[in-house]
Amino acid sequence: xxxxxxxxxxxxxxxxxxxxxxxxxxxxxxxxxxxxxxxxxxxxxxxxxxxxxxxxxxxxxxxxxxxxxxxxxxxxxxxxxxxxxxxxxxxxxxxxxxxxxxxxxxxxxxxxxxxxxxxxxxxxxxxxxxxxxxxxxxxxxxxxxxxxxxxxxxxxxxxxxxxxxxxxxxxxxxxxxxxxxxxxxxxxxxxxxxxxxxxxxxxxxxxxxxxxxxxxxxxxxxxxxxxxxxxxxxxxxxxxxxxxxxxxxxxxxxxxxxxxxxxxxxxxxxxxxxxxxxxxxxxxxxxxxxxxxxxxxxxxxxxxxxxxxxxxxxxxxxxxxxxxxxxxxxxxxxxxxxxxxxxxxxxxxxxxxxxxxxxxxxxxxxxxxxxxxxxxxxxxxxxxxx
Ligand SMILES: *Cc1c(COP(=O)(O)O)cnc(C)c1O
Numbered sequence: 001x002x003x004x005x006x007x008x009x010x011x012x013x014x015x016x017x018x019x020x021x022x023x024x025x026x027x028x029x030x031x032x033x034x035x036x037x038x039x040x041x042x043x044x045x046x047x048x049x050x051x052x053x054x055x056x057x058x059x060x061x062x063x064x065x066x067x068x069x070x071x072x073x074x075x076x077x078x079x080x081x082x083x084x085x086x087x088x089x090x091x092x093x094x095x096x097x098x099x100x101x102x103x104x105x106x107x108x109x110x111x112x113x114x115x116x117x118x119x120x121x122x123x124x125x126x127x128x129x130x131x132x133x134x135x136x137x138x139x140x141x142x143x144x145x146x147x148x149x150x151x152x153x154x155x156x157x158x159x160x161x162x163x164x165x166x167x168x169x170x171x172x173x174x175x176x177x178x179x180x181x182x183x184x185x186x187x188x189x190x191x192x193x194x195x196x197x198x199x200x201x202x203x204x205x206x207x208x209x210x211x212x213x214x215x216x217x218x219x220x221x222x223x224x225x226x227x228x229x230x231x232x233x234x235x236x237x238x239x240x241x242x243x244x245x246x247x248x249x250x251x252x253x254x255x256x257x258x259x260x261x262x263x264x265x266x267x268x269x270x271x272x273x274x275x276x277x278x279x280x281x282x283x284x285x286x287x288x289x290x291x292x293x294x295x296x297x298x299x300x301x302x303x304x305x306x307x308x309x310x311x312x313x314x315x316x317x318x319x320x321x322x323x324x325x326x327x328x329x330x331x332x333x334x335x336x337x338x339x340x341x342x343x344x345x346x347x348x349x350x351x352x353x354x355x356x357x358x359x360x361x362x363x364x365x366x367x368x369x370x371x372x373x374x375x376x377x378x379x380x381x382x383x384x385x386x
Contacts, residue, residue, distance in 0.1 A: 004021070028373045043364055061288060065285050073279075079285075079290075093263060117216075128162050177214065190235055195326075223249045253286045323337060
């Protein structure tokens with residue numbers, strides 16, 4: 001049997017995979033089992049921040065794996081402590097809880113909000129108000145937070161206490177927060193899975209201000225937008241708001257599983273011993289990998305991310321077959337005349353791997369993608385859109 005056939009027979013059928021088996025890669029180029037090379041414009045869905053098998057990242061992992069690969073959270077390890085310190089120093093947040101994925105980072109954010117509100121305002125203050133068309137994960141609780149009905153249908157009942165509102169409608173947000181005695185407002189500044197939709201900055205700021213005045217926590221999901229992706233360390237920094245809780249994962253450790261939930265001054269002490277936990281969370285190898293990524297997300301590097309994004313945007317704006325370009329930094333959506341899936345297929349045939357999000361072609365290249373590869377990808381994508 002071929003790998004395709006073995007996978008089809010033995011792996012649970014939740015993924016509709018492209019018919020490509022990737023065996024290796026370096027930087028932004030990956031190689032399939034037949035030796036065909038592709039420019040990777042998806043980076044494992046915004047995960048491989050510095051590309052495939054990056055030297056510095058690899059060295060950090062190898063060094064840590066040769067010392068200790070796991071000890072559980074019953075003991076102290078250096079990478080976990082130093083990563084928490086670095087995250088706090090770079091964001092002004094005060095404490096970090098580590099997990100292994102975006103859904104878990106959000107789960108922790110939700111638990112933090114529920115406990116804070118219950119203790120401060122009473123047990124009936126449990127509702128989390130989220131945005132329609134958002135995406136927060138696949139567990140039953142984060143699905144409830146995901147304001148898209150089609151994800152919900154087959155899995156009822158979901159965790160109660162979630163209401164989604166229409167992004168941009170501040171009056172509705174206020175009304176729902178009042179009616180439900182909301183514990184938190186939870187949102188993405190740029191909806192990723194929802195179609196690379198940059199949210200209205202005035203709305204986000206109004207929501208943040210309203211939340212602050214009413215001691216409702218502002219939870220910003222930076223799972224996809226975080227860790228340099230938008231040209232800022234975290235996208236909320238570009239929207240001029242100060243969240244109480246920030247969740248992140250995807251690109252944080254450059255390709256190893258790591259989630260982080262950051263708590264600001266107001267909520268830093270919400271968790272006590274035993275309130276939350278994770279066997280693998282804060283794993284020293286994953287944390288060492290994340291340190292090697294975050295260390296390189298300097299202001300100069302982030303300026304390069306923005307410059308590459310500007311280049312890519314200028315290539316696509318007004319190009320034949322491209323109706324609109326959305327997104328921020330190296331998180332880009334193309335509204336194409338042809339169906340997005342057709343464009344992605346044509347790109348694949350011509351050696352460029354792209355993603356889709358709803359009706360858009362979605363691009364999430366490695367943050368350090370070399371200009372030569374970016375130019376090649378832009379050319380192939382533009383040709384595929386015609
Ligand atoms: C991918 C994603 C998640 C879920 O992350 P997992 O690691 O797949 O659990 C949550 N929120 C956002 C915004 C995401 O893009």
